[in-house]
Amino acid sequence: MIEPVLEVRDLKTHFPTERGIVKAVDGVSFALFPGETLGVVGESGCGKSMTALSIMGLVPRPGKIVGGEIRLMGENLVGKPERELRRLRGNRMAMIFQDPLSTLNPVMRVGDQVVESIRIHYRDLVSGGNGTTRLPLSWRRSRREAWERAVALLEKVGIPAPAERMMAYPHELSGGMRQRVMIAIALSCNPAVLLADEPTTALDVTIQAQILDLMQRVQEEYGTSILLITHDFGVVSEFCHRVMVMYAGRAVEAAPLDELLTNPRHPYTQGLLDSIPRLGDRTHVVRPIEGTVPELHALPPGCPYCTRCPLADDYCRQVEPARFDVGPGHWVACHKAVPAGQPAGQPEEA
Amino acid sequence: MNAAQILNRALQLIPVVLGVTLIVFALMHLTPGDPVEVMFAGESGVSEEDLERYRQELGLDLPLPIQYWNFLAGIVRGDLGMSLVQRQPVRDLLLSRMPATIELTAAAILISLIIAVPAGVLAAVHRHSAVDQVGTVGALLGVSMPDFWLGLVLIMLFGVRWGILPISGRIPWGMEPETVTGLYLVDSVLTGNWAAFRASLRHLALPALTLGTSMAALTMRVTRSGMLEVIHQDYITFARAKGLSGTEVVLRHGLRNALSPTVTVVALNIGVLLGGNMIVESVFAWPGLGRLVVESIYNRDYPVVQAAVLVYAMTYVTMNFLADVLYTVLNPRVRF
Numbered sequence: 043m044i045e046p047v048l049e050v051r052d053l054k055t056h057f058p059t060e061r062g063i064v065k066a067v068d069g070v071s072f073a074l075f076p077g078e079t080l081g082v083v084g085e086s087g088c089g090k091s092m093t094a095l096s097i098m099g100l101v102p103r104p105g106k107i108v109g110g111e112i113r114l115m116g117e118n119l120v121g122k123p124e125r126e127l128r129r130l131r132g133n134r135m136a137m138i139f140q141d142p143l144s145t146l147n148p149v150m151r152v153g154d155q156v157v158e159s160i161r162i163h164y165r166d167l168v169s170g171g172n173g174t175t176r177l178p179l180s181w182r183r184s185r186r187e188a189w190e191r192a193v194a195l196l197e198k199v200g201i202p203a204p205a206e207r208m209m210a211y212p213h214e215l216s217g218g219m220r221q222r223v224m225i226a227i228a229l230s231c232n233p234a235v236l237l238a239d240e241p242t243t244a245l246d247v248t249i250q251a252q253i254l255d256l257m258q259r260v261q262e263e264y265g266t267s268i269l270l271i272t273h274d275f276g277v278v279s280e281f282c283h284r285v286m287v288m289y290a291g292r293a294v295e296a297a298p299l300d301e302l303l304t305n306p307r308h309p310y311t312q313g314l315l316d317s318i319p320r321l322g323d324r325t326h327v328v329r330p331i332e333g334t335v336p337e338l339h340a341l342p343p344g345c346p347y348c349t350r351c352p353l354a355d356d357y358c359r360q361v362e363p364a365r366f367d368v369g370p371g372h373w374v375a376c377h378k379a380v381p382a383g384q385p386a387g388q389p390e391e392a
Numbered sequence: 393m394n395a396a397q398i399l400n401r402a403l404q405l406i407p408v409v410l411g412v413t414l415i416v417f418a419l420m421h422l423t424p425g426d427p428v429e430v431m432f433a434g435e436s437g438v439s440e441e442d443l444e445r446y447r448q449e450l451g452l453d454l455p456l457p458i459q460y461w462n463f464l465a466g467i468v469r470g471d472l473g474m475s476l477v478q479r480q481p482v483r484d485l486l487l488s489r490m491p492a493t494i495e496l497t498a499a500a501i502l503i504s505l506i507i508a509v510p511a512g513v514l515a516a517v518h519r520h521s522a523v524d525q526v527g528t529v530g531a532l533l534g535v536s537m538p539d540f541w542l543g544l545v546l547i548m549l550f551g552v553r554w555g556i557l558p559i560s561g562r563i564p565w566g567m568e569p570e571t572v573t574g575l576y577l578v579d580s581v582l583t584g585n586w587a588a589f590r591a592s593l594r595h596l597a598l599p600a601l602t603l604g605t606s607m608a609a610l611t612m613r614v615t616r617s618g619m620l621e622v623i624h625q626d627y628i629t630f631a632r633a634k635g636l637s638g639t640e641v642v643l644r645h646g647l648r649n650a651l652s653p654t655v656t657v658v659a660l661n662i663g664v665l666l667g668g669n670m671i672v673e674s675v676f677a678w679p680g681l682g683r684l685v686v687e688s689i690y691n692r693d694y695p696v697v698q699a700a701v702l703v704y705a706m707t708y709v710t711m712n713f714l715a716d717v718l719y720t721v722l723n724p725r726v727r728f
């Protein structure tokens with residue numbers, strides 16, 4: 043059996059606030075396999091970014107991981123000291139963000155920012171990843187080498203005239219170029235896992251396609267596993283192998299891409315799919331999901347979706363559904379999706 | 393920002409400068425009392441013809457626009473008139489007092505930065521912690537404590553009670569280093585006169601500390617809020633995601649973005665201080681521009697007071713300009 047590169051088990055990331063504890067991530071579990079892209083979808087505020095930031099160990103204060111496990115190549119990251127986490131960041135796991143303009147330092151030349159990320163892990167780089175065998179090169183030499191490597195990286199991510207672009211400030215580049223720079227930075231140390239938090243949302247459609255294509259090529263070449271967070275089912279269907287749907291801090295359904303698109307079992311997933319307009323299909327009626335996401339500090343006791351679910355009954359409002367396997371690699375957390383004959387209330391391991 | 397843009401910005405200063413000279417000129421002619429009469433007040437044996445002769449000599453009988461023109465031409469030539477009391481060119485008087493004020497300004501700014509920048513950054517990074525709270529209270533004290541009072545307290549403690557630091561003047565009489573720049577600290581180093589260096593440093597300590605701590609309060613608050621704004625930016629999270637440590641992130645990515653407002657405040661502080669701080673220079677008998685102004689006001693030496701106002705305004709305008717230039721150097725995005 044193939045081991046997952048990243049395995050998240052029952053992750054809980056909470057924010058103590060004046061109005062109560064905001065459970066931004068509440069019991070999320072999933073696995074990410076080598077060379078795979080897992081899409082994470084869900085409405086705004088459902089905890090997608092916090093899941094990624096929890097993995098990186100960068101949950102903003104006052105948020106805190108209060109439970110669960112995050113295993114990166116077998117190593118549990120929860121509770122690891124900051125110093126050790128720092129060595130993994132940018133190295134084994136990297137993250138890219140939605141808005142490359144605000145994510146690149148506005149007062150630092152693009153080249154310096156790429157060089158910096160290369161040099162942080164330079165020792166690991168020259169020693170092939172284990173960080174111990176070779177001594178650091180002299181500062182001057184490592185800087186020149188890092189600079190050359192940075193130029194090569196920019197070229198690799200499809201930036202024309204990379205040597206000149208190195209001298210530019212972020213605001214002097216186009217949105218697509220900036221996103222390429224960010225990807226170059228994230229890839230500078232060949233991370234095993236790339237967490238991409240809506241990497242194309244801020245870009246227009248043609249550029250979106252180019253960036254997704256770039257990520258796909260990178261994945262093919264290096265076997266990087268990608269966790270792709272997005273709102274956009276178009277992106278998901280182009281790019282992901284599997285999809286996980288989140289709602290109000292929980293994962294409610296996960297399945298291989300085709301299975302999820304053709305056979306969604308959770309009413310929320312069905313609602314999401316119904317609410318996207320389909321290009322060229324005039325007969326399709328767009329039906330937005332009624333109501334709004336409940337406040338995360340005052341969730342109902344049962345299923346988090348019961349306030350909006352057309353199928354919800356009293357049982358749903360009282361008992362939280364566990365996960366049920368409904369097909370190969372397909373599970374759902376919904377009382378109504380349990381196939382007839384299977385005893386309710388018997389959770390299965392995912 | 394390129395040279396043409398800097399020049400453009402500098403040209404925008406011309407109307408401001410002209411306005412300042414006009415106001416100073418107006419003040420000179422609106423103040424009651426005839427300067428020539430003031431000049432000879434209390435002296436016997438000066439006839440009305442003598443006064444008239446002096447007026448003509450000084451050009452005070454000419455029509456106002458021509459007097460203004462002459463005043464401007466004088467400024468351009470560096471001729472700021474004659475002191476009525478000291479009977480020497482105002483320019484020489486100002487120049488002789490300038491080094492003391494420059495030295496005090498530099499020391500005060502240095503002290504304020506040493507206190508304010510680390511304190512502001514720490515307070516922002518550890519927001520709501522004990523460090524932050526101590527900083528807030530300290531800044532409040534610093535802002536609300538008048539300079540003269542802080543100066544007197546320092547004199548009481550260091551000068552009177554413990555007797556470890558001198559409380560007045562720049563240096564004991566007769567110890568002055570050979571003049572090169574007029575800045576005693578610099579001159580004493582240049583001439584290798586370590587006794588003078590030590591002495592002038594000790595004299596500088598209390599006035600610089602007084603000004604420095606009171607300026608540090610505001611600078612620290614500005615640094616703190618600048619930093620607070622920056623540490624929530626995406627590029628800070630991204631820098632940490634690259635694998636930088638918290639300290640590296642603050643120093644390499646935070647500071648330069650956070651310091652723009654600090655730079656502006658410091659530059660304006662320099663502008664204010666370079667004109668001479670009347671209160672602190674008086675409390676510590678510091679022979680700088682501020683004290684010269686106070687003395688000249690007592691003596692009704694108008695040309696000196698007016699020239700000092702002019703210098704004061706000019707340094708302020710210049711520092712403001714420099715702050716803008718520096719601001720764009722720190723922020724490649726900003727364009728005029």
Ligand SMILES: Nc1ncnc2c1ncn2[C@@H]1O[C@H](COP(=O)(O)OP(=O)(O)OP(=O)(O)O)[C@@H](O)[C@H]1O
Nearest residue numbers: 057064066085086087088089090091092093103104
């Ligand atoms: N500093 C904070 N204090 C309290 N709650 C917070 C804080 N930061 C985030 N949250 C909560 O965490 C929840 C999850 O946020 P997250 O950013 O992960 O959402 P998301 O799914 O990424 O949404 P989007 O699609 O808008 O990016 C939000 O509902 C928000 O209320």
Ligand SMILES: [Mg+2]
Nearest residue numbers: 090091092239
């Ligand atoms: Mg998000």
